[in-house]
Amino acid sequence: MSGIADQLRDRLGDASPAERKVGRVLLSGYPLLALETATTVAHRAEVSTPTVIRLVTRLGYRGYPDFQQAVRAEMADAGASPAALYDAQEFASTATTDPAELTRRTAPTVAAAVHDTMTALPEAELSGAVALLADPKRRIHLVGGRFSGLIAHYLCLHLTQMRAGVQMLPSTAVERSAVVSDMGRRDVLVAFDYRRYEPSTAGVARWVRERGGAVILFTDPWLSPTASQASIVLPCRVDAPSPYDSMVPTMAVAELLVTGVLAALGDGALARMREIDDAATALDMY
Numbered sequence: 001m002s003g004i005a006d007q008l009r010d011r012l013g014d015a016s017p018a019e020r021k022v023g024r025v026l027l028s029g030y031p032l033l034a035l036e037t038a039t040t041v042a043h044r045a046e047v048s049t050p051t052v053i054r055l056v057t058r059l060g061y062r063g064y065p066d067f068q069q070a071v072r073a074e075m076a077d078a079g080a081s082p083a084a085l086y087d088a089q090e091f092a093s094t095a096t097t098d099p100a101e102l103t104r105r106t107a108p109t110v111a112a113a114v115h116d117t118m119t120a121l122p123e124a125e126l127s128g129a130v131a132l133l134a135d136p137k138r139r140i141h142l143v144g145g146r147f148s149g150l151i152a153h154y155l156c157l158h159l160t161q162m163r164a165g166v167q168m169l170p171s172t173a174v175e176r177s178a179v180v181s182d183m184g185r186r187d188v189l190v191a192f193d194y195r196r197y198e199p200s201t202a203g204v205a206r207w208v209r210e211r212g213g214a215v216i217l218f219t220d221p222w223l224s225p226t227a228s229q230a231s232i233v234l235p236c237r238v239d240a241p242s243p244y245d246s247m248v249p250t251m252a253v254a255e256l257l258v259t260g261v262l263a264a265l266g267d268g269a270l271a272r273m274r275e276i277d278d279a280a281t282a283l284d285m286y
Contacts (some may be wrong), residue, residue, distance in 0.1 A: 003221045004067075004074055005030050006120075006235065007059050021045040029228060034071045038064045058154040074222055105241040110248050113239040117249040118256070124231045129216050129257055132188050132232070134264035136163060138214075139187045141179065143169040143201060147247055148192035148218065155190065155254045161276060162262055162269040169204065180204060185212035193217065193224035194245060196240065205229040218250055 005027060012023045024281055025045040026034050033041065038052040045052070056067040078196045096102060132138060140159060144152030152168065159166040169189075170176045183189075189208045192202045205226045217230035220238050227233050238245035262269050280286050 003223060003235070004059075004071055005223050005227070006221065011059060015055060015058060016051075018045075018047045018051045019058065021047055022052050022055045023273065027228075030223065031071050031075055035068060065069055071225075090160055094276065107243050108167070109239050110246060112217070113237040113246060113249045114252045117235075117237045117253060121234060121253070125234060126256070126260070127230050129234065130260035130264055132216060133159060133190075133257060133261045134163070136165075136268075137186060138165070139183075140166040140190060141169045141183070141187060142167070142190045142192075144192035145194060147196050147245075148194050148250065151218075151247055151250055151254055152190065152192045153249070155257065157245065158254075158258045159261065161273055163272065176204075180207055183211055183213055185210055187211075187213040188216065190216045191218070191224075191226055191230075192250070193226050194220045194250075195222060195224075197224045197226070199225075202226040202229060220245065 008023045008027055008030075012020050015023060022041060022045045025041060033044070039049050042049045042052045042063055053064055056064055061067040061070065088137055104252070133140060140156075140163075141150040142156045142159075144150070156166060156168050167179075170179055185209060189205055191201050202225045205217070206229045209229050209231075214231040215226070215229055216232045216234070217224060217226050218234050218236060219227060221235050223235065224232070236249040236250070236253055238247075240246035
């Protein structure tokens with residue numbers, strides 16, 4: 001399930017300098033810019049219209065209309081709800097409650113999704129994310145969606161154990177606006193945004209970037225609109241045996257970052273963990 005934006009990124013290294021300019025323009029405003037005319041894209045990239053055509057042909061499309069048709073189809077997939085996927089996948093016709101069959105369907109699907117997610121993540125993005133999260137001068141804020149918010153909170157709890165200055169972005173308007181208004185160059189927003197994306201997440205990310213902060217984005221293969229504002233993008237597959245998108249690959253990447261940040265912080269993280277345990281014991285919390 002490689003998205004068109006992923007194809008663009010993967011092929012930029014093979015493209016000519018002029019074609020790379022087109023690719024960067026398309027990625028900067030994907031997917032909406034991809035729906036503009038080839039001439040408009042060429043003007044933004046300061047290249048000729050044939051250069052735009054050559055790039056999409058390099059990606060395997062017959063021409064610019066064929067490329068745009070693929071973008072529109074991808075956008076339709078990106079907005080799909082579980083109810084829509086239930087019908088599209090004809091889930092009812094193959095549904096089962098048999099434990100052996102459920103295991104047979106689920107195990108390889110989820111395992112492959114985790115493997116493919118991990119192997120596709122750029123090393124530079126991962127090292128950059130670890131460096132930002134382990135930087136004691138940075139303040140870390142996490143936010144997620146309806147389901148992904150659970151993983152955002154999970155990652156937040158781990159980071160809080162290892163370092164100071166970590167919090168979930170408040171959900172109420174009065175608290176969120178107060179926190180966001182204080183953000184600047186020292187702040188890092190870790191956003192989780194998956195299909196049927198949340199406009200508020202993109203808004204906060206834009207605010208952070210405009211003030212010099214960094215944004216780490218967990219998203220799906222279709223890429224949240226927040227990707228255009230992100231410093232680091234971590235696309236995770238969502239393959240599942242049901243119409244619901246699986247969050248297992250996302251959880252796996254969160255675990256990867258926990259491991260990397262703990263290694264980067266070293267003795268400092270261990271000292272903090274011990275202090276937290278001492279405080280909890282003294283206060284009879286656990």
